[in-house]
Amino acid sequence: MSYVSKSPWIIHYDGSSCNGCDIEVLAALTPLYDVERFGIINTGNPKHADIFLITGGINERNISVVQEIYNQMIEPKVVIACGVCACTAGIFKDCYNIIGGVDQAIPVDVYAPGCAIRPEAIIDAVVEGLGILEEKAKKLEAEKKGA
Amino acid sequence: METIISILITLVASVVFAVVAAVLGCLLSGIDRKITARMQGRVGPPLLQPYYDVRKLLAKDTVAVNTTMNTYLICALIFTCIAGGIFFSGGNFLMCVFVVTLSELLFVIAAYSARSPYSEVGAHRETLQVMAYEPMVILLAVGFFMATGSFNVSTVLHMDMPIVGTLIGIFIGLLFILTIKLRKSPFDLSYSHHAHQELVKGVTTEMPGKMLAKVEIMHWLESVLFMAWIAIFFVWANPICIPIVIVAVALIYFLEIWIDNNFARVKWQALLKSAWLVTLVAAGINLAVLTYL
Numbered sequence: 295m296s297y298v299s300k301s302p303w304i305i306h307y308d309g310s311s312c313n314g315c316d317i318e319v320l321a322a323l324t325p326l327y328d329v330e331r332f333g334i335i336n337t338g339n340p341k342h343a344d345i346f347l348i349t350g351g352i353n354e355r356n357i358s359v360v361q362e363i364y365n366q367m368i369e370p371k372v373v374i375a376c377g378v379c380a381c382t383a384g385i386f387k388d389c390y391n392i393i394g395g396v397d398q399a400i401p402v403d404v405y406a407p408g409c410a411i412r413p414e415a416i417i418d419a420v421v422e423g424l425g426i427l428e429e430k431a432k433k434l435e436a437e438k439k440g441a
Numbered sequence: 442m443e444t445i446i447s448i449l450i451t452l453v454a455s456v457v458f459a460v461v462a463a464v465l466g467c468l469l470s471g472i473d474r475k476i477t478a479r480m481q482g483r484v485g486p487p488l489l490q491p492y493y494d495v496r497k498l499l500a501k502d503t504v505a506v507n508t509t510m511n512t513y514l515i516c517a518l519i520f521t522c523i524a525g526g527i528f529f530s531g532g533n534f535l536m537c538v539f540v541v542t543l544s545e546l547l548f549v550i551a552a553y554s555a556r557s558p559y560s561e562v563g564a565h566r567e568t569l570q571v572m573a574y575e576p577m578v579i580l581l582a583v584g585f586f587m588a589t590g591s592f593n594v595s596t597v598l599h600m601d602m603p604i605v606g607t608l609i610g611i612f613i614g615l616l617f618i619l620t621i622k623l624r625k626s627p628f629d630l631s632y633s634h635h636a637h638q639e640l641v642k643g644v645t646t647e648m649p650g651k652m653l654a655k656v657e658i659m660h661w662l663e664s665v666l667f668m669a670w671i672a673i674f675f676v677w678a679n680p681i682c683i684p685i686v687i688v689a690v691a692l693i694y695f696l697e698i699w700i701d702n703n704f705a706r707v708k709w710q711a712l713l714k715s716a717w718l719v720t721l722v723a724a725g726i727n728l729a730v731l732t733y734l
Contacts, residue, residue: 297496328483330474333490339642341504341649344497368649369502431500 298344298370298431299424301333305343307363309396310386311350314410315377319347322413329417340366345423346373347416351383352399353391364400370430372423374404377411384409447532455526459662462525466661467491469668473698474634480702495657501650506555510648513551514655520544521662528669531595535582541666542578545571548644548659555647563644566631569709573628573716574618580724581670584611587731597676603685605674610727612674616693617719621712622667624660625701628712668694 308316322329323336337343340363352360364373375396378384382395396402403426406419470491478485487493505511524541527533549571552564582592588604589596597604605612621628626635632643645656668690675686707715 296500297493298500300493301490301497325482328478328485330478330486331484333486333493337642339646341647342642342645342653368504434502435500 296428296431299428301335302344302420302424302427303335303337303342304345304347304420305337305340305363305367306347306349307360309348309350309356309360309380310353310383310389310392311377311379312385312410315349315379315408318410318413319349319376319416322416327413327417329420332420334420340364341368343367344371344427345420346371346400347376347420348373348380348396349376349411351379351386352393352396353389354393355391357393357399360396360399370427370434372403372427372430373400374406374419374423375402376406376408376416376419378407378409381405381407450530451523451526451532453526454530455522458525458529459522462662462665463658466658466663466665467495469664469694470661473694476695476698477702480698491657491661495654498650498654498657503651504649505652506557506647510551510554511652513547513554514648514652514659517544517547517551518655518659518662520547521659521666525662525666528594528666531593531598533592534585534594535592537594537666538578538582541663542571542575544659548656552644552647557647559641559646560644563631563642563646566709567644569713570621570628570631573713574621576717577614577618577720577724580720580728581611581615584608584724584728584731585673587728594673597673598678600677603675603677603682607731608674608727610723610725610730614720614724614727615670615674616696617723618716619667619671619693620697620700621716623664623697625697627700627704627707628716629701629706630709630712633706 306316306319321327340346344367346364346367348360364371373396375381379386380396383392386392387394393399404419404423406415408415468488471486471488474490475485475488520540521544524537524544527540528537545567549564549567552560552567555561585604585608586592588607589600624632624634626633629635630643632645645653648656671693672686672690675689676682
């Protein structure tokens with residue numbers, strides 16, 4: 295196991311959602327679930343983050359914001375779509391301003407459905423994301439050696 | 442010849458400090474996070490979590506907003522090592538203070554060089570913090586001279602009594618600014634390790650990956666150096682001082698963690714006013730007593 299999966303720092307963004315998943319994400323940080331056990335820290339800075347936790351769907355207004363955050367994050371990075379709105383736009387799917395799930399804006403690595411998503415499911419999704427993060431880190435290292 | 446030898450001693454001490462203090466500082470930071478978590482009713486991360494964090498940051502891709510920022514950070518890190526080297530080789534305390542301030546200012550310039558509004562706000566706040574604690578640090582050096590008759594750190598080893606006796610006011614002032622120096626709440630205006638959010642990430646907003654790793658290592662070294670500043674107050678020419686120093690430093694670090702967890706962040710006005718007030722009253726009275734009585 296490399297160090298990247300021992301210290302995954304998270305950035306959280308809420309798109310078009312009802313804020314239910316949002317609150318569950320914050321609940322995962324409380325003493326009850328205590329994600330810092332796994333070295334997970336909630337940072338507000340995309341440049342420091344390894345995992346992009348995104349709740350809610352993509353609309354015409356926030357697509358550029360989501361893409362900007364994604365572009366500012368530094369490789370290796372992983373995107374996790376939390377909740378059904380982030381996966382497919384969910385209940386808001388037919389609204390006039392909605393484009394769709396997060397994968398309409400940026401590449402998504404892990405889909406974690408639920409309405410609202412449970413904190414346990416968020417932790418599971420992050421653990422799933424760690425495997426992908428590990429793979430990406432190895433790929434990046436191989437590229438560096440090759441170059 | 443003597444000058445060259447003393448410079449060589451300082452340089453060797455700097456290298457030794459860089460290695461030993463990095464290990465100690467990393468452990469100190471790990472213990473800090475563990476105790477903080479327990480105070481909040483959590484299990485907390487593994488003891489070596491700060492080490493894992495830095496290793497991860499070093500493995501991140503290299504991205505920089507400009508080429509100068511990294512140079513400033515490397516210089517800041519080197520000057521922190523030299524300040525530690527001067528201190529632990531028993532050198533001039535005033536010099537140690539100036540060199541550590543220089544490293545702090547280079548860190549501020551690194552943040553300003555990004556020209557990002559968030560980074561600049563962080564740099565402004567960092568500068569304010571320097572303004573708040575710097576008078577106390579200078580008075581600490583003055584008090585040290587008045588108590589020992591020399592600026593050389595090694596003189597405490599020949600004292601009959603620990604200098605905390607004559608410098609109790611200065612010690613209280615130093616304890617107050619230690620909270621700022623260790624970046625603990627309520628004075629963590631520019632950068633903190635907590636999950637709560639400031640303006641993006643304060644002074645380190647534009648410092649990703651490898652640069653943030655340097656900032657973290659610098660913070661470890663500084664923590665060890667500042668705790669050593671506390672330690673010299675309890676040192677005198679008697680081997681019995683060793684357990685006393687260890688207990689005192691451990692208690693004071695625990696006190697800092699307790700303060701960190703029990704007080705909400707203040708506004709910068711409160712920081713500046715309270716820091717200068719404590720400096721003036723505690724250190725001022727102490728120095729006046731030493732001068733006139």
